[in-house]
Amino acid sequence: MKKFGVAAFEDDERVYNETLKQFDKQTEQLTEQLGIFQEKLVEFANRHNEEIKSNPEFRSKFLHMCNTIGIDPLNLYVGRDKHLFTVNDFIYELSIKIIQICRNTKDLNGGLISFDELLNTYFKTLNITEGDLVEAIDLVSTLDGGFEILKIKGTKILRSVPNELTNDQTKILEVCSIMGYASVSLLRVNLKWSKVRCKSVLDEMVTSGILWIDSQTHQKEMLFWDPAWIAKSLSN
Amino acid sequence: LNKQPQSNLIIDRDKFSNQDLFLDEIAREIYDFAMIEFKDNEINNNVLIPLVDFYAMYNKAMRIGTGLISPQELKDACQRFPKLGLDDLKLIKLNKRILCLATTNSFDFIQKEILKILTKDGGLDVLKITQTLNEMANDTEKTDNDETVKRQNAAWTVSIIGEILQSCIDNGILVIDEQMSGVYYFKNNF
Amino acid sequence: MTVHLELPAIYQFPPLFTRQPNKSIRNKQIETWINIILTNCEQCKIWTITKQGDMKIIDPDTQQVTTFNIFHNTEIDRSCSPIFINEIWQMMQKQGQLLNRDGKDLKISTDSDELQTDEEFYILWKSLELWANEILDWFERTTQLNKVVTFYEIVSSEDNFNESFYSMPEPLLYQILKILVKRGRATMLKENSKYVAIKVI
Amino acid sequence: MTVHLELPAIYQFPPLFTRQPNKSIRNKQIETWINIILTNCEQCKIWTITKQGDMKIIDPDTQQVTTFNIFHNTEIDRSCSPIFINEIWQMMQKQGQLLNRDGKDLKISTDSDELQTDEEFYILWKSLELWANEILDWFERTTQLNKVVTFYEIVSSEDNFNESFYSMPEPLLYQILKILVKRGRATMLKENSKYVAIKVI
Incomplete structure (x- = not known):
């Protein structure tokens, strides 16, 4: 204490x-x-x-x-039109909040957080829209800190670490957006990749903290989970 | 970081009719804030922080009630440092991708410290390196006789050390051992 | 699962039960586990947990006891390995959130597979110091200073039903009261060579 | 690890096994790997290596065969990824230090699946040209010109025990002798539609 x-x-x-x-x-x-x-x-x-x-x-x-x-x-803030200071204070405040959330959750999600999670977990009571988020993140990105909005299968994701996702990594996240996880066999069937390629990209994503492993499946195959699933499971 | 701001450091946007003067003033405020904030808790007074993190920190600590500033205003204000004769701090871009607020030699300084650590002890990850750096910072911290209560350390963050490590890889000083458990850094032996 | 546990969404996330190879993730994972354990123990007033993670939950209405293993999520069929559980205990002990029954340091070996099934820990959702303060405050508030009060009275008297320490196991109470003795605020009294009461001055 | 391999100190350096992101460092790293492979193959007279990096080492005394994977250091528990191994093969091929069994260019694709475990390469610690010269020199030195000499004799005759090409696999020898044919210095002879002997003029 x-x-x-x-x-x-x-x-x-x-x-x-x-x-x-x-x-x-x-x-x-x-x-x-x-x-x-x-x-x-x-x-x-x-x-x-x-x-x-x-x-x-x-x-x-x-x-x-x-x-x-x-x-x-x-x-x-009761709404965007009622504010205590300049018109923009609301959006600045939101930008700051987003920066803080990203920093606090980085070890959990490797610096990738979905809009769903931001809206449903952090801003649930605050009546904030996706448009507000986009506006705030655009502002933050003028600071050149590696903040960028990605789209995975139509869902918006905020990346707050400067490491850009490779095409292969993005494809894996797309697979994860459906099931919550990916695995070597899932990738081989869906993306027609070689075993070697599947394994090496998945391992790389574990190393950079983007995916979590689950070794307790009945298929005896390692599953690689996207922590975005946690927030998603809440909204379902 | 919820320190009480010093009264002479509060610039109310409403008092300025002119955007230019306002930016000059907040440039001075930002400069003072950064120098005070990091004065005795970074090794040898080195400052190196992503502008993004500084934006949140500065607005939270200083600007509540006097109107937050926008990211663009922060950036513009920092760019005025040379013009205002505020020479100890400048904007630098780390690895061509992360804009940082930095004291002149901070980058070289930390790089040297990291190299020292890894020469002694190869194969550390970014967590361990950051922790070691911060322990070193604490050891060298001056203890004022009057101020017996130690200040909360605004220490090096993992993200900034990660960026410096990245740059050391880009310039060939360090090499990596990449495992599922993480990335371990070594001095280049090739 | 019993009705009393409010587990966070991440408790349904299968990888939570697999020791993560990535070190920064694992730190976060262990932190998450500790939060889950402390929150639940506090909410349900669960004072002890076995080395395997078994917690006894008492239904406040029916007094029925259910045993629940926090490290085994039957819904998604996932469990933590003993090695990983030990890692969690070690961190909790380091942070003063876990206490051996005899107050000594745990001997948690990652090698020993033979977990003694009867081994139990006390879960400290408040630190020992904080508990000591709360109890001291109770002594003062209820004007029990300079009186001999039994351990039993403190934790089991119906008068104390609404106190945070009500239902606390006596051996844990003993560990907490030792702090008051150390501070020079109390002396303890023995009966049959066992401490059973305290006088706070 | 067998007694016959003399591996340099850098073989214990964990980053050697991770494909380095910095390109100029990676070039040096690959160069280091090629040196390790060539030096060891030459010292132990290992002519072939599998696509995965398995080498068969024969104990000269007991004739016992040990398989050793050069890309897996069990002592420090580090391995090269298949993608990185391919990069090494590609560089070796480019430098003429690696030959496919049929003498054709390797088709090394990172995307090709199902590594055929039996796929093997010849390791050329001397270039094909250099080997051709050494063999030509042997023909002249031992006055075997204008005689028909079988492949078997060249690489397996006990008389040649001290020659550098002793124990060379015949298909590799064939690739080398083709150079002499091309130079107009030799003709090859078939038996059962397979080349088995050569006459150097």
């Missing part, structure tokens, strides 16, 4: 523990109060949208307070 200002109390462990305990207790109560407070603030922001907008000083303080107490700024 994280320590709070340890040094000040180091000599007197008892005082420290006292404080810590007190702190935990307060934290618990505060969390509850904070929840209510957050709700009220969002309500307030929505109701007094125009007033907040028109007073820069107040707006600045207000938004800082929201940030400090952990209100997701995206919650402050």
Whole structure:
């Protein structure tokens, strides 16, 4: 557990523990109060949208307070037309959120995340459209950080790592988009590839963290799963 | 990263009638922010961060309430550094694909550090290399007498180290051992 | 599966049960497993888990006990291997989320295949320190300072039904209370050479 | 590993087995591989290698045969991918260090499936031209000019035990002798519609 200002109390462990305990207790109560407070603030922001907008000083303080107490700024937008600052703040905020999501999930999906997952898992309550995502990602891509939208069988995927997919890798993801997984025999039948080619591309995708292996099938053949399946299974 | 921004570093878009002046001002703010943010938690004050990550970091830490800036504004502002005499930071493109905010010699510096690590210990993956670099950074970290509470380390990220490793492969300094368990880096012996 | 477990979508993802060869994926995979275990144990107030992953779930209405193995998903017919399970235990122990019954370090060997089936761990969805604080707080809140209170009272008295530590196994409680003793806040009392009560000052 | 192979230190370097992405490094890497293969084949007088890299090593004392795959280092548990192995074959063929059994160009395609396990190549640690010269030299040195000499005699006669081409497979010899025919220095003789002997003039 994280320590709070340890040094000040180091000599007197008892005082420290006292404080810590007190702190935990307060934290618990505060969390509850904070929840209510957050709700009220969002309500307030929505109701007094125009007033907040028109007073820069107040707006600045207000938004800082929201940030400090952990209100997701995206919650402050009732819609694209109602915003607390410039017309574009909403889309900038969305861009930032997308960057953060991609960084947090990179080890799980190798830097590939489907629009489905973004919309259904992360932005479910926020009323964000595919168009919003495209707009935000276009903005992010001006920063030349390797962000790009791919299309796999008509589904949009956001790639947030600079390694471009090879044609073979893309074809495998297409196969995965149907079953959730690919395997050497599936690829041989569907793509008419040689065994060697199937195996080497699949292995390569495991190495780069794009596919997960499943060795417990009844066919005794290794399956290679696309983690995008997880979000997909939720929406089905 | 939810540090309280310093009051002299907040630039309110509304106070500027002119986009040009606004960009100059945020260029200074960005510069100060980056230098302060990385001052004593990167080895020898080296900064090297993808502009994408910096965009999220800067907006989150500094611009809440004063209007977020757009990616284009960030890029434009950074391009003004030379003009404004802000010479320690510049934009560089790593591997012709990742735009980064960097101090002048940071790239060479990290490359040298990585090479040192791999000369001593061949066959490490990017996680291990990043971890080793960050441990080294912590060891050399100055401990101010007044400031006994250590700051949260804005350490090297795996993604930036990965990019530098990629560049070391492109220029032939390093070679790889690619296994299902990951990619392991070695000093070139061929 | 019992009605009480709320498992995340990734629990139906077959590769979750195969030890991933890619190291960064595997780190994420282990982290996911730990989250699943802690969340479920906390929600269902499950204090112990066997080395194989068996958890006893008690239906709050009928008091019926169901045994559920977290590492075996019958729906998709996938299980974690003992070697992989050990890797998860090791990480949890390192992070202070798992405790041996005697409070000693686990001897988890990846070689030994003969898992002793009766071996059980305590699952700490809160750290020992945090538990100690909560219990200390209870002593103060309920004005039990300077009184001898039995372990049984603390975790089993109906008065404490709504306390977070209600139903905690006594040996685990003992490990937590030792922290208060160490802090100089408490002394423990023996009966038949076994600690059974505590006095917090 | 057999006692007869003297492998260089770089054979224990794991990246040797991964196809390097950097092209100039990869060229050096392939060069390293070719050196390893040629040196070992020459030292152990190994004339053929399978498409997978299997070489048969015959113990000179016991005549026992060991199969060794040059592309798989069991000590460090590393192997070359078939795609990379093909790249090595292609380079060797281009440099005249590898010959198909029928003397035709190899059809090495990364996409061709079902590697025929019996597919074997001749390894030419000396070029065909050089071999042709050495054999011509032998004809002159041993005053065998204008005599009919069987292929068998050339490569299997005990008199030739110390010649560099001793134990060379006859089909490979045939490919070499064709050069002498082409130069107008020899004619070949058939038996049962198969060439079996040569007369050098």
